[in-house]
Amino acid sequence: MSLQGRSRHAVSSIQFVSIVHRETDGSPCHGLLHDRWARAQCLALLGMRIHRLRTHIQDIFPSACRMIEAVCLDRGHFHATSPWGSAYGVGSISHHNRDHLPPIRKEMESTTAHKRSNIWIMEGTTIAAAVALLLAILASHYVLGRLRRASLPPGPPQKPIIGNLLDLPAEEMWRKVCEWGKQYGDIIYLRMFGTPFIFLNSAEAVMDLLHKRGAIYSDRPHHTMACDLCELHDLVPLTKYSEKFKFERRLMNQALGLSAVEKWQPLVTAETHLLLLHLLRSPDTFVQDFQRYAGSLIFSTIYGYHVEGIDDPYVKASEELMKISSWALMGGWAVDSLPWLRCIPGLSFHKFAAKCRAGLSEWVEKPHQMFKDLPDSVAKRLSFCGNLLLNEDGKVTCEPEYEHKVKWLAVSVYGPGSDTTVITLSILFLALCHHPEVLQKAQKQLDEVVGTDRLPTFQDRSRLPYIDCLLKEVLRWGTPVPLTPVHRLMQEDQYRGYALPAGSYCIANMWAILHDENMYPDPLAFSPERFERLQQENGMDADEKARLADPYNYAFGFGRRRCPGLHFADQSLFMAFASIIACFDITPLTGADGKPLLPPLEFAGGAFRHPKPFECNVSPRRPGVEGLVEGAIASAQ
Numbered sequence: 001m002s003l004q005g006r007s008r009h010a011v012s013s014i015q016f017v018s019i020v021h022r023e024t025d026g027s028p029c030h031g032l033l034h035d036r037w038a039r040a041q042c043l044a045l046l047g048m049r050i051h052r053l054r055t056h057i058q059d060i061f062p063s064a065c066r067m068i069e070a071v072c073l074d075r076g077h078f079h080a081t082s083p084w085g086s087a088y089g090v091g092s093i094s095h096h097n098r099d100h101l102p103p104i105r106k107e108m109e110s111t112t113a114h115k116r117s118n119i120w121i122m123e124g125t126t127i128a129a130a131v132a133l134l135l136a137i138l139a140s141h142y143v144l145g146r147l148r149r150a151s152l153p154p155g156p157p158q159k160p161i162i163g164n165l166l167d168l169p170a171e172e173m174w175r176k177v178c179e180w181g182k183q184y185g186d187i188i189y190l191r192m193f194g195t196p197f198i199f200l201n202s203a204e205a206v207m208d209l210l211h212k213r214g215a216i217y218s219d220r221p222h223h224t225m226a227c228d229l230c231e232l233h234d235l236v237p238l239t240k241y242s243e244k245f246k247f248e249r250r251l252m253n254q255a256l257g258l259s260a261v262e263k264w265q266p267l268v269t270a271e272t273h274l275l276l277l278h279l280l281r282s283p284d285t286f287v288q289d290f291q292r293y294a295g296s297l298i299f300s301t302i303y304g305y306h307v308e309g310i311d312d313p314y315v316k317a318s319e320e321l322m323k324i325s326s327w328a329l330m331g332g333w334a335v336d337s338l339p340w341l342r343c344i345p346g347l348s349f350h351k352f353a354a355k356c357r358a359g360l361s362e363w364v365e366k367p368h369q370m371f372k373d374l375p376d377s378v379a380k381r382l383s384f385c386g387n388l389l390l391n392e393d394g395k396v397t398c399e400p401e402y403e404h405k406v407k408w409l410a411v412s413v414y415g416p417g418s419d420t421t422v423i424t425l426s427i428l429f430l431a432l433c434h435h436p437e438v439l440q441k442a443q444k445q446l447d448e449v450v451g452t453d454r455l456p457t458f459q460d461r462s463r464l465p466y467i468d469c470l471l472k473e474v475l476r477w478g479t480p481v482p483l484t485p486v487h488r489l490m491q492e493d494q495y496r497g498y499a500l501p502a503g504s505y506c507i508a509n510m511w512a513i514l515h516d517e518n519m520y521p522d523p524l525a526f527s528p529e530r531f532e533r534l535q536q537e538n539g540m541d542a543d544e545k546a547r548l549a550d551p552y553n554y555a556f557g558f559g560r561r562r563c564p565g566l567h568f569a570d571q572s573l574f575m576a577f578a579s580i581i582a583c584f585d586i587t588p589l590t591g592a593d594g595k596p597l598l599p600p601l602e603f604a605g606g607a608f609r610h611p612k613p614f615e616c617n618v619s620p621r622r623p624g625v626e627g628l629v630e631g632a633i634a635s636a637q
């Protein structure tokens, strides 16, 4: 028999004794009023102050207490265990000889009046004890919360409820995160409403977590707006880390891997020659020329479809899908934080989502159908979709489910692939305006290796190391993608003594890594020579140093979410850089005073870091350039 679970009256002095000594069927037993036992039971039932209870019992039943203790001890029924530590014990209760009951009852009856007068004292004590218990629970909650917070990584102070919501700027967020890095270290903890955010500012932390522990750091958050309402859940950057993701990643590696993209070199070369032609014809609108080039490059490699201009309906549709999907992702929709809002009709996001759903056939179905309708050709077969969908006869005969996946993979690469290309080329122009010595050095190497009567090819690459250094420096200094999209942590993790909560939104700050002065001395300076020096270094750890400092390790993201278009970007950017520099001088405009008007080194952006609009001169280096370009285009047709 145990007292646990009995009515709260069990602790008032009267019932305490009577209950203790009666079984539910009325048969007598005796409980132990041994002080240790009493303490333990009272604590269990009420959290009562033990010494006060004991005082009561002794006050009310002095003889009973003595007697019961004596009985117990005489009979040897008491034993103590210590589940709550050594101070307290739980007494066993055993049925006992009825003979012992009368004296107890007599004692009880003789003290009834006294007992009653003490009930209210005990009730008061009960309430006090309950309050004390509640306070103890709250205090322990608070202490545990503080302990938990103490083991979280450090970060800026949080406001109640919204956390750090107001601390993060919409523009150039990476700079703010770098500032925090100086104050708090390379792992920074923030909270936005209930969501924990972890920013990683060093290569070491990013490699240790996102790369080495990729199995738990590769998920993406669920966006109610983008995924459920706009029905964009099949876009690759939104896909949760799952079997579906792994399967799709294998397909992308197959169709965008090094051996696949090498086959596209003639296509990339042809598209680059068209870019040169457009730069010759419309040098003032070079950003638009880059946009046409990037769009056409993606379409010709993904579908085998050649784009004439930026007005192409498929390019326009893809641009619209890109715009709307980034809005759905970044729009800060309340429904993303409060998913139940979707059940309330008439809210403005429903209109946006309906527009998005209505556009899907235009943005996703039509390009796919266009691909299927294209006549059979080498370009079609070599394309991303051709690689994944066409059989030997050039027909699509796969399962509809598989075809659906490839259709969405194809539309998924347009956004990440085209914008990054446009931005990287714009950064090149901005940097060259400020560094004519870099342009001259690159042109000198190109002239020596390629000469002046032909255009660069992929076969020249191994003899153009300075172009590779320039490409690395543009990716480092310009950092086209300064922050990775969120890598959602799937389970709680421990790192450097910190507890990283499950569900944390982890974001790598590539801008911080690529401007880390330990790895890149004088990090704000634009200097391709830093990579030249690393290439030329000898010594034991020279290769390792060059490998660690290679911006390709960082600029394209990390772990299982690393950019699948890396090889494609590397190839197309190399060809564009080499061809443009071989053919053009890129210089600042000249002011009325004859001095150069250097474009400001200003960048903007949320997800991407793009130079603010600027002007510069893009002029052919020598008279024969136009003929060279036109000749190359004609010979490819």
Ligand code: HEM
Pocket: 236, 237, 238, 256, 412, 413, 414, 416, 417, 418, 420, 421, 424, 480, 481, 483, 484, 485, 555, 556, 557, 558, 559, 560, 561, 562, 563, 564, 565, 566, 568, 569
């Ligand atoms: C300068 C060029 C490029 C840069 C700097 C770049 C950078 C990145 C970065 C940082 C990520 C996020 C990785 C992460 O979450 O850790 C990413 C994702 C992605 N990139 Fe690129 N990228 C470039 C070009 C391309 C190209 C040309 C393509 C396609 C042909 C492409 C397709 C993608 C796709 C589909 C994703 C989403 C991957 C996923 O969520 O699983 N990117 N890229």
